[in-house]
Amino acid sequence: MNKIERINDFVIRFCNVNGSGSASANNLFAKAIFRLGVPVSPKNIFPSNIQGLPTWYEVRVNEEGFLGRRGGIDITVAVNRQTLFGDYQDVLPGGYFIYDSTKPLPEKFQRDDISEIGIPLTSLCNEAFSNPKLRQLLKNIIYVGVLSFLLDIDLSILTGSIKKQFKKKPKLAEPNIQALEIGFSYARDHYPDTCRISVRKSDKLTNEIMMDGNSAFGLGAVYAGATVTGWYPITPSTSIIEAFERYTNMYRIEEETGRKKVAIIQAEDELAAIGIVIGGSWNGARSFTATSGPGISLMSELLGLAYFAEIPVVLVDVQRTGPSTGMPTRTQQSDLLACAYASHGDTKHILLFPCDPRECFEFGADAFDLAERLQTPVIVMSDLDLGMNDHVSAPMQWESDRKYDRGKVLSADDLENMQEKWGRYLDVDGDGICYRTIPGSHPTKGAYFTRGTSHNQYAAYTEESSEYEANMKRLLVKWQTARTLIPSPRIKIRDPEYTIGLLFYGTSTHAAYESISRFSRNGLEINSLRVRAFPFQDEVIEFINQHSILFVIEQNRDGQLRTMLINECEIDPAKLQSILNIDGLPIAASFITDAIQGSNLITIPESLQKQNKPGGKQ
Amino acid sequence: MNKIERINDFVIRFCNVNGSGSASANNLFAKAIFRLGVPVSPKNIFPSNIQGLPTWYEVRVNEEGFLGRRGGIDITVAVNRQTLFGDYQDVLPGGYFIYDSTKPLPEKFQRDDISEIGIPLTSLCNEAFSNPKLRQLLKNIIYVGVLSFLLDIDLSILTGSIKKQFKKKPKLAEPNIQALEIGFSYARDHYPDTCRISVRKSDKLTNEIMMDGNSAFGLGAVYAGATVTGWYPITPSTSIIEAFERYTNMYRIEEETGRKKVAIIQAEDELAAIGIVIGGSWNGARSFTATSGPGISLMSELLGLAYFAEIPVVLVDVQRTGPSTGMPTRTQQSDLLACAYASHGDTKHILLFPCDPRECFEFGADAFDLAERLQTPVIVMSDLDLGMNDHVSAPMQWESDRKYDRGKVLSADDLENMQEKWGRYLDVDGDGICYRTIPGSHPTKGAYFTRGTSHNQYAAYTEESSEYEANMKRLLVKWQTARTLIPSPRIKIRDPEYTIGLLFYGTSTHAAYESISRFSRNGLEINSLRVRAFPFQDEVIEFINQHSILFVIEQNRDGQLRTMLINECEIDPAKLQSILNIDGLPIAASFITDAIQGSNLITIPESLQKQNKPGGKQ
Amino acid sequence: MSYARPNFRHPKQPENDAGFTRRDYEGAISTLCAGCGHDSTTNAIIQACFELNLEPHRVVKISGIGCSSKTPAYFLSRSHGFNSVHGRMPSIATGANMANRDLLYIGISGDGDTASIGMGQFAHALRRNLNLNYICMNNGCYGLTKGQDSATADRGSAGKKGVPNPYESIDLCELAIELGASYVARGFSGDKKQLVPLLKGAMAHNGLAFIDVISPCVTFNNTASSTKSYHYVREHIETTNTFDFVPLQREILTHYDEGTSQEVTMHDGSIIHLHKVDSSKDLTSRQKAVNNLEKEKEKGRFLTGLLYVNPEIDETHDLINSTLRPLNTLTEEDLCPGSEILDRINSAFR
């Protein structure tokens, strides 16, 4: 047997039952690798229920920093008997299969191309611990100890993590450390020299952080000064609000009174959630909400109102597969059209596409500036993968002298000193953005009655066609202004001949760069543009025009970004090839590479053709 | 002064206050012209309130049968003092201004290029009638009498209509006829030989009917066998349900019991309305609802569910300008994107575009066949103009042996005799459409648990990626099947060189044909394609490919059909020029003609350039 | 994943009068948390259907979204079911019921599904007295989204996070009575003996029967400081009159002493015998029913049992005077006025 033999470059999959406490053990493992300075990316693949169903935790370790899903499993830790056989079969030839050998493997487990590593997890655990709850939890810790030995991970890194975790309850640390040691010793005694995969300390990660996108966004909203949120629970967006609440509990308590400088309202549904945001923003407080697809659908009427009445809204859509009884715990990028054109009538909304936690934080904060500057909804398009999985990312940044851009708001003084007649919908500056006022500011000036579109420039009611038409067209001027304010795309030109261009966004980024780099290593240079916002800027159009072969990578069925590019940039559809992943799992580099090769549009370097790729699955 | 002098070709505008009973008088006038066999098209331009605000009723009379809005007013009947001056100014030079001269016109009314025709409506009425309610109503009838004289309309046509209207209460007919005569005599006595515009009996209309699209749709649903509707009031869609109710009260009462063969539920909102439709359809009853833009937004989550769970839905969107506090009583075609891609996730819905009452009836009926055949939502895209205004149209048709196409539904017998294992989502026929069962049909076979997408072919729960992906792709096969079943476009080839092509749909049809005919009369032949359904068939793509210059006519700001054409047919955007009317009024032929001329894409025949066009307004 | 239950059938399983065994009313194996109250409620539904001799395929199950709304997968696998979207069970059930008035409709919802996002549809299904068995599995929290407080969480009650709920709770039974339900009961998933007859009475009832089943969430809301925990509920339960449900088919054998029992005859002729404990608990007066609930609430107790019943109120189909035949069985002949009438209609538009 040709054992897989690698340092800092492998994929390990933990196969658990959800609700069994495996998450923290698996996280402990991933974090240990991170702390060794080695790039790592865990992906949690969980069912839409609370307890008792299969869940997988797939960790990719890659010294080069390629952290998209790779596909193919080198090491499996199989703890879930429900899926044991499937998990067994998924191990790549030469790989390692670690399982609970308290019960022997059934007969049909007959592979001779992998190394089976039996650890009697249950019996080891039962021998050492008597408390039944601890028994269940620590079984997971034992296999982390096993891995520590097999992969040559310094045990002290793991014990250190545990001590940190239980800083406040050191008593609880002890049995955990004991469990680690049990696993370590058992593996050392029974499986010396078995595993040829190992982890070695690296200097690849120095300043990076490892966190989930939802926490980063929640924190961004705290930094941006958001004070009002109405929200309704929905996976995978709930943890944004939870993070927001956690951080406001830390940093937004009024010292003198103990009162909170924030209003967080768990609404009765998404219609109310967005209503609360609109009311709060209209009344001058930075307000936001977070939801997922079903919530977007429900919010669409009010999003349209906000567009027409020109009210700032910050909304995060953590995308999952539709509909409600779809696969709500799987990732997708399939709400682009629903968000970009949300609501009836002619509407268009600003979208931002973060790709990692740092950008979640940054766009989280910028979204408020943009929404207030542009007086319109800004929708941050995250997804389950970005929002709920931990990602290695550059640290979050905040300029210490950063001021909020509250946009064109007239203060009491502004109103007092104003000579001209103020018009809520008067385009004084020619950028399509008008001056707004906040209720209660001035005794006699600036009051108006907010409505959708049946108003003139002075916010008086009218059904006059010409006023209506002029207003609708001004909104398009504002749309043009938006293009100058939103985050610009990230362009990487490697091939000055501009032959092949790749466009992508959000969580396809890592896999895309990995694929590009594989082509590059084989002599084919590919340029790339990462879309970071909608509407699209001139750079996007230029990039497309410059290239003769273009691929748009997305995680949806219908090529939604491509649709928007064609439409809004007036691009000939023939120019854009879609690469679409719709299986609900984060896209893998190999998928992209295969698609580009399979397109028959380019000549594939021979070297690449010969490379053997790790298999798919899931 | 050069008086306008025409037979059977003019535009008359009635300027009233809403809630004053003018609607039936104005309708009486339009109907009289219709009964004289002359093509006529009334458009009601009304405010979003119930009483006391200005409302206009614009009637175009056109022997040639061009019945889109023309623009420009030849005759004004000005009864509303609020808008008197504006209405005065809008009359074309050479035109006629009929007003209530009980009070003299103010000083600033100083045009010498129009004929002022003062009729003391109020005093005439007060002299003749004492009942205050009658006084208000009959003032309107008096001016119809005036017009009868001025335009040379046989009074007996009008009295005949009145008698028909009051068949059941002949007492009420009398004062109406008296009022007609008062107006007629006054005009005859004071304004002989004043008006050079006249109406003459014609044979242009023989078999035609004149009705509103909403009534036609409601009747279509009765014929199609719809039995369940959940609905929520919203202008301009309410009258669909009212018509449906009216006709079911006439034709769906069980003789023996007096009970109704229909269930009409006024729902608590649009979310419930669409829920009722989904529940009814799922349980095997033909079900439908009607709404307008705000309702579409609210229905979008459930529309997505119906798409994924593959449940027939018939929905009519009678479009108006967005949002709620937009101009709800103005027409627009601006919900195409909202409907075509309603809901989050990758969704696409069938759309039908009727252009006249006959098609409202026809598509109204066909929509049920299509929805059941395709097991998916079918959205009929009407608009305020089509739905609420009377239109001259070919009569409604029903094949006497027509059977309902209930699609692939397994009966108890089918189930009983079935040998294979039935799978709700098994594509047995390769057309993407699977066999469904209705609750309660069979004691042991055919039961399943309906969900969105987390199911396998046998409707069992799964989160397996490959099953999900296969199912999502099958839905695309079904989408292709849909293209073969939906109404095909109407193509008119006048220019065999295929130079210029016009694409349009719905209520732009009349104006488009008129514009084409004007070009034709000046030696420029233009081809046309009227889109009748989405997804687009091959004919649409071919038509576009055949032509070098293409215009897409729409009544929205963002060119929504063009967007869909580009996207779904993979058309180079550069090929399609938008002609967009967004003022909330029905599009006029002159607007289209101007836009085509102004595009600088074609050489305009000199003859056409010189023609003077009647002015715009409103 | 719901695993198929082994098809093995014990030969000696007892059959009910309709010839079905209890297993004929079961569904797939539950994937809820071990000990979840919803599973007990599911079992009670199975038992009630079995005891009522229902034909499984003549029952329809409709639910919203939530752990509770998954349960229709776990009972009556021979019935059609519909797991719809969050909060919209009542409207889907309305449509389904309109299409075929002859089936028995079981609507399953949760407290999040009903009292928050579904409040409007809940209220209006009640108002129309839809012929539906509306079962709300009430755990005071959002189970499937990991335990947030719901609108039925009591003020001061705390779930897994330990933060007491600051808001007033909504009493769904009071609301149901207020809004026009014609049969209102509260059960406890832990008390099958009481719950099964409550469900049977509901199924025999013609009109909207609302049953609020306190159904603890062991994972997120079974804490010491929660008022929807097994422990707390058991300690604070108070029952209205106990009662017997006597289906029409059965001979009435039990005898009740004058004055100790109130008899309610259901639409199908079944009879509910209430054993009066306290004369104030007259179950056919809305006002008294609400007062009973309020009184116990003031004492910090949950009142369970049959709270209100009025079999006289018309259900939706009767209110709208629709045909007694299922609408979904009508054909062209019944529904289409035909081409001749269309000609007449065309003429009216000339």
Next chain:
Amino acid sequence: MSYARPNFRHPKQPENDAGFTRRDYEGAISTLCAGCGHDSTTNAIIQACFELNLEPHRVVKISGIGCSSKTPAYFLSRSHGFNSVHGRMPSIATGANMANRDLLYIGISGDGDTASIGMGQFAHALRRNLNLNYICMNNGCYGLTKGQDSATADRGSAGKKGVPNPYESIDLCELAIELGASYVARGFSGDKKQLVPLLKGAMAHNGLAFIDVISPCVTFNNTASSTKSYHYVREHIETTNTFDFVPLQREILTHYDEGTSQEVTMHDGSIIHLHKVDSSKDLTSRQKAVNNLEKEKEKGRFLTGLLYVNPEIDETHDLINSTLRPLNTLTEEDLCPGSEILDRINSAFR
């Protein structure tokens, strides 16, 4: 179109204590039907604001969609207003109120807007006891869409089409009491004398004050067979205790005999004196309040007046323990933890 009112001001218009004339509280000229009940309600609002010496610009008006929801254009033109979408006034008001707790919020809605599409938001604003004056102009029909029955239309009542409503009606006041409103009143647009003090009490109240104003629709629901017509309402009205509203600023001069009056002290120190007619009408007990309503209903009468009040219940801001400062006035200094803390947070993720 709302026409601007001529700016001419009569020199002798009386001023209130804050120096404003009644005209300072007016708005654009109404475009509702002549005789519409909503216009009278609008006038009562103007009067109440005038008498309470409110600063117009410190009031915020929010509405849904409907004839009723247009009225904010017709009062308080110096206040900001928001005509939002159908049924969502409560959530918009919630957001606005969260942003600035220092303004006075008037929410205007209709019976369609509240009892149908807005039912969920209505219920939950009540549950949170939002500090809002929720005024529902209740005409039993959908005025703006031409007179369909609403959910508050009484069973048997018939509007312009003459078809009696078959459904149970929803009593919004009972519901409001049930769901936690802390001030609940019913008025009649035709009785300004009663309505103005009810509104004043509501405005002085800290928490959700719900006022159901029967406000006839002359165009669609003022028929002989309608129970929401002017005539019918006048004939069937019953009032609870009459009462005086005494604002804090005024010295309390009136004297009440022991036992004949109940005194309720409002949050701002104003006092409501209820003149007791009937001791059962204790307005601080929810249960009694509901029973009072039910009792009159059984007699076929509308009970108007102040129905329930409890100034002790915390409003939303207090329930969530938010700062006393308006959130919309907080700045970077108050809100942003700064870059140093971010460095610390970053470290925690290493």
